[in-house]
Amino acid sequence: MDHLKYLGxxxxxxxxxxxxxxxxxxxxxxxxxxxxxxLATAISYVVGDLLVLRRFGNLIATISDFFLMAATLxxxxxxxxGVGQQILLPSLFAAYLILFL
Numbered sequence: 001m002d003h004l005k006y007l008g009x010x011x012x013x014x015x016x017x018x019x020x021x022x023x024x025x026x027x028x029x030x031x032x033x034x035x036x037x038x039l040a041t042a043i044s045y046v047v048g049d050l051l052v053l054r055r056f057g058n059l060i061a062t063i064s065d066f067f068l069m070a071a072t073l074x075x076x077x078x079x080x081x082g083v084g085q086q087i088l089l090p091s092l093f094a095a096y097l098i099l100f101l
Contacts, residue, residue, distance in 0.1 A: 006049070011041045017098035018073065021090050025081055032080040040072045062099070070095035 015037040022033050048068055053061035074091035081087055 007041065007045055010045055010049075011038065013101045014041045014044070014069075014098055017094045017101060021094040021097060022077065022081065024090075028081050036073065036076045036080050039076055040069060043072050044069055066095050066099050069098055 015034065018037040018040065019030070019033050022028055022036070023030070044065060048061055048065040052064050056064075070092050073094050074088055077087045077091055
């Protein structure tokens with residue numbers, strides 16, 4: 001039951017960061033952004049929270065979560081937004097925003 005609570009909180013934070021940054025692109029539907037946030041949440045929770053946090057601690061997990069979230073958002077945004085290389089900076093900014101929310 002705790003996993004669902006943590007996943008819900010993480011999904012809300014990732015959704016806020018993703019929707020606030022990627023909604024600036026006028027041609028991206030909100031449903032694509034919600035799917036991006038859900039996939040990024042699932043990947044980040046499994047890799048960052050379940051694997052890295054348990055083995056290396058909070059500081060390393062936080063640093064790796066930033067890079068993992070940036071890479072995940074960049075890859076997912078190339079699929080759902082379709083801009084390519086121009087989407088790297090918004091992906092980094094969204095990961096930074098998610099890190100501090």
